[in-house]
Amino acid sequence: MSLFMAITTVAQEKVSLSLQDAQEYALEHNRTLENASLDIKKAEAGRWQAIASMLPQVSAGLDYTNMMG
Numbered sequence: 001m002s003l004f005m006a007i008t009t010v011a012q013e014k015v016s017l018s019l020q021d022a023q024e025y026a027l028e029h030n031r032t033l034e035n036a037s038l039d040i041k042k043a044e045a046g047r048w049q050a051i052a053s054m055l056p057q058v059s060a061g062l063d064y065t066n067m068m069g
Helices: 002-011 019-028 031-054
Strands: none
Touching: none
16 A cells, blocks of 8 residues: 555656647657657658669679689
């Protein structure tokens, strides 16, 4: 019971933020916004991968044969 009381008293601390600070905190810690940003990066990577697959491909090889020995 005392552990529960200690957790609830810590959780009830008041934090004072300005409106600007609260907005910045909300934007930084919004999981939906973070996931959307990651989805955008993933889509851009997929787009570049598709573009790269349409470009001409270069294949090079090197072979050495010594007939003297």
